[in-house]
Amino acid sequence: MRITLIPLLLVLAAACVPALCGKGEQLVLQPEAPVETRSRFAALDDVRLLANGLLQLGQSLREFVQKTKGQINDIIQKLNIFDHSFYQLSVLASEIKEEEEELKKTTVVLKANNEEIKGMSFEINSKVDNILQEKSQLQNKVEGLEEKLSSLSHGLVTSEQLTEITGLREVIYSQERSITELLKAVKEQSDQLNHQKLQIKIMEEKLTVDTLTQETIERMPEIFNGDAPTLTPYLTSSSPSTTDMMNLPSDCSDLFNRGERASGLYAIRPTGAEPFMAFCDMSKDHGATVIQRRRDGSVNFDQIWEKYENGFGDFQGEFWLGLRKIHSLAAQVNSVLHIQLEDWKQGRRFIEYRCNLSGPENNYTIHLTHLSGELLDPMSNHSGMMFSTKDRDNDNHQDSNCAHNYTGGWWFNACGDTNLNGRYFHMRPKGRSERKRGIQWRPGRKNSYSLKFTQISVQHVASPRTISSTSVSSEPGVFL
Numbered sequence: 001m002r003i004t005l006i007p008l009l010l011v012l013a014a015a016c017v018p019a020l021c022g023k024g025e026q027l028v029l030q031p032e033a034p035v036e037t038r039s040r041f042a043a044l045d046d047v048r049l050l051a052n053g054l055l056q057l058g059q060s061l062r063e064f065v066q067k068t069k070g071q072i073n074d075i076i077q078k079l080n081i082f083d084h085s086f087y088q089l090s091v092l093a094s095e096i097k098e099e100e101e102e103l104k105k106t107t108v109v110l111k112a113n114n115e116e117i118k119g120m121s122f123e124i125n126s127k128v129d130n131i132l133q134e135k136s137q138l139q140n141k142v143e144g145l146e147e148k149l150s151s152l153s154h155g156l157v158t159s160e161q162l163t164e165i166t167g168l169r170e171v172i173y174s175q176e177r178s179i180t181e182l183l184k185a186v187k188e189q190s191d192q193l194n195h196q197k198l199q200i201k202i203m204e205e206k207l208t209v210d211t212l213t214q215e216t217i218e219r220m221p222e223i224f225n226g227d228a229p230t231l232t233p234y235l236t237s238s239s240p241s242t243t244d245m246m247n248l249p250s251d252c253s254d255l256f257n258r259g260e261r262a263s264g265l266y267a268i269r270p271t272g273a274e275p276f277m278a279f280c281d282m283s284k285d286h287g288a289t290v291i292q293r294r295r296d297g298s299v300n301f302d303q304i305w306e307k308y309e310n311g312f313g314d315f316q317g318e319f320w321l322g323l324r325k326i327h328s329l330a331a332q333v334n335s336v337l338h339i340q341l342e343d344w345k346q347g348r349r350f351i352e353y354r355c356n357l358s359g360p361e362n363n364y365t366i367h368l369t370h371l372s373g374e375l376l377d378p379m380s381n382h383s384g385m386m387f388s389t390k391d392r393d394n395d396n397h398q399d400s401n402c403a404h405n406y407t408g409g410w411w412f413n414a415c416g417d418t419n420l421n422g423r424y425f426h427m428r429p430k431g432r433s434e435r436k437r438g439i440q441w442r443p444g445r446k447n448s449y450s451l452k453f454t455q456i457s458v459q460h461v462a463s464p465r466t467i468s469s470t471s472v473s474s475e476p477g478v479f480l
Helices: 002-029 044-152 159-218 220-225 242-247 252-257 305-310 323-330 402-406
Strands: 264-268 276-281 288-294 335-342 348-357 366-373 453-460
Touching (some): 252 264, 252 288, 288 323, 305 323, 323 335
Antiparallel strands (some): 276 288, 335 453
């Protein structure tokens, strides 16, 4: 109301001043003319029009202020969410650093104990060597006495000789008991030393895992936004080893049959395909060609079709071999797909399928038949599906792109219960939508889990295996 009265008074003042000024001029110039009477107030319609305009302006200003307040509140909420997330990451990083310092201190103490045990073990070994030498000397004396006894067997043995023989036997028995006790002490010291070494190894592994975890958390934005490196391309005829190209093994199973037992990187040449480098897992009683491995989240698996077709990552860490190379491996007869998973409780399980993978003309359609394993089988729901990436949608979901929404290329159905190429999480996300973007192995209606390690490999067997029903681990509370 005050805002309306002030402009009104200003208008009335402006209307009155010219009227007064006009009246003064008429009195000076025309003193005899009749004075025209004018109102000292503005017209009522003008006042109302001005008042309405001012009211509309005030209403518009009020709406603008309310809208600006709402936008400021939204910005403040987003800043609070960001501060909370940053605080959580800072707390986690500080906890990891504290654990790392504690592990370093423990490692130093264990190494010092290890050195002391080594010194004690060396002293005990030297004493044992001396005792063994004394034992050998006593045995020589005993043999000499036995020879004397045999020479005197035809005659009478005196009491003095019998006493001497008995005393020597008691000395020998005493020495043997001492040697046995020392050997027992050496064994105990050796067991203790092995236990200390094992503890040191466990501490070092845990320290390495914590360091990798901290580095991965610090590099998380770079990993999620970065492009994965391309794997080693196909080997060409211009390579220095051209003469050996024809003698290359067809896969890691063939390499195992030739006598190779060390896991590592090898050149292979599947039947009818170009040679390429592959990582061979020889840890079992056969050779397997690894086509996928996840273990620390160091590689971003949310890649385009070209990357998934040619392969990406690092053979010494995380990688995807490439659909073209996997097709050349799985196109051979009696191909078995072996999937190995490990959760954060060190529960490791596997499952195997009879596998066949079509070529690029069918978008690498996969065909699976369950064989055996310790895991429930959700992959049968993906059999017969084409491969999909975020830039090439081949799934059965008409209203959504599963690879774009769930991240990572996979044989999605609509969208299915399995995606081992999802985002790597060190901690299980709270939101359900965020969990679906992670590595999934979710049979039926069970909850999804954040996996620590995955490895997919292809091997070839001499004859088809017997198809078995899905087997489930009998251990309670462990893994899926």
